[in-house]
Amino acid sequence: MAEFIPYGRQCITQADIDAVVDVLKSDNLTQGPLVPAFEQAVAKYCQAKYALACNSATSALHLACLALGVGQGDRVWTSVNSFVASSNCALYCGAQIDFIDIDIATGNLSIAALIKKLKQAATNNTLPKVLIPVHFAGQSCDMQAISNLATEYGFRVIEDASHAIGGQYLSQPIGRCQYSDICIFSFHPVKIITSGEGGMALTNQAALWKKMQLLRSHGITRESAEMREPSHGDWYYQQIELGYNYRMTDIHAALGLRQLNELDTWVAKRHQLAKRYIEAFQGTHIVPLDQTPLNYSAYHLFVVRLAGLSFRSKQHIFNELRKKNIGVNLHYIPIHLHPYYQQLGFKQGDFPVAEQYYHQALTLPLHPGLNEQQQDYVIERLKRLYLKEAS
Secondary structure (H helix, E strand, O other): OOOOEEEOOOOOOOHHHHHHHHHOOOOOOOOOOHHHHHHHHHHHHOOOOOOEOOOOOHHHHHHHHHHOOOOOOOOEEOOOOOOHHHHHHHHHOOOEEEEEOOOOOOOOOOOHHHHHHHHHHHHHOOOOOOOEEEOHHHHHHHHHHHHHHHHHHHHEEEEEOOOOOEEEOEEEEEOOOOOOOEEEOOOOOOHHHHHHHEEEEEOOOOHHHHHHHHHEOOOEEEOHHOOOOOOOOOOEEEEEEOOEEOOOOHHHHHHHHHHHHHHHHHHHHHHHHHHHHHOOOOOOOOOEEEOOEEEEEEEEEEEEOOOOOHHHHHHHHHHHHHHHHOOOEEEOOHHHHHHHHHHOOOOOOOOOOHHHHHHHHEEEEOOOOHHHHHHHHHHHHHHHHHHHHOO
């Protein structure tokens, strides 16, 4: 098969293109009506009260930490199996970061490991101010259990749901914020829906929404009630805090708003493809991540573990699949193994389950544009290479 098969790919229709072109022809390329329309549509879909669009999920994570008062001397914990944005956002605020090991079957943070770490932290006064659970590959963490622990130990919760818009937990949409303070989505091109670049923070707490809204745009307000002195006129604004330029444009919002119409259809297609993978690998040592009965995954990624093989064998399979134009990938390098984080004191062996997962994991192509012929080609090649390496 000559055509390259990527692990993820955006789906762009003529209707998407038309929506963006309409904005380009309008008077509002940046701060027009489509950003709030996109926010309201996502909030409605997720059954949350408030939503705030940003230029990336990383920016949204940073704003979420700031809104919860994360600063110097605070501690933030997150999953070690994630992209570095999940932890970098705390470092941007001057906080200390630490990690939770994972459940190797799901790739999500381990509730048992979290409980153990919380009990230890409670004895030496090192409890986190904020926990950032990561809904890896589109499947929610056990948020009810995390919420109960947050109440018991007194920390706040930011869901990093960058992979998970369109998914459900306990039959409710991810993003509803029933068990968290803030929930973050990503609209990067390989995610479930895209706005080109972009992210969004959802919350049910007006104070957090207003704080993030202020910090998203330089800490500037035009609301007279928030000003430190009376307004000088309709032109007047004041910077009352040190904020950032984390705004989304109407160009990006137009694409995201249009793509939202396809969300349920695309997630359903991802489920169909995932089912074919799962059935194809039954009875082999190619092991897909478990899907818990609490969840309806958004299936941003389809990850398998190549059980029983060495890391070198996995490397060989990865390289051979790439040579066959199959764009496999790896999600993720455990964050504590990156040189920057090792400079902070983390080292190999700190989170052994995540390290074992890293040695075994392989991300296979999964996106709505993947057809069954391409998928069968991926399955056949992977099985053949696995058997060769295992023999």
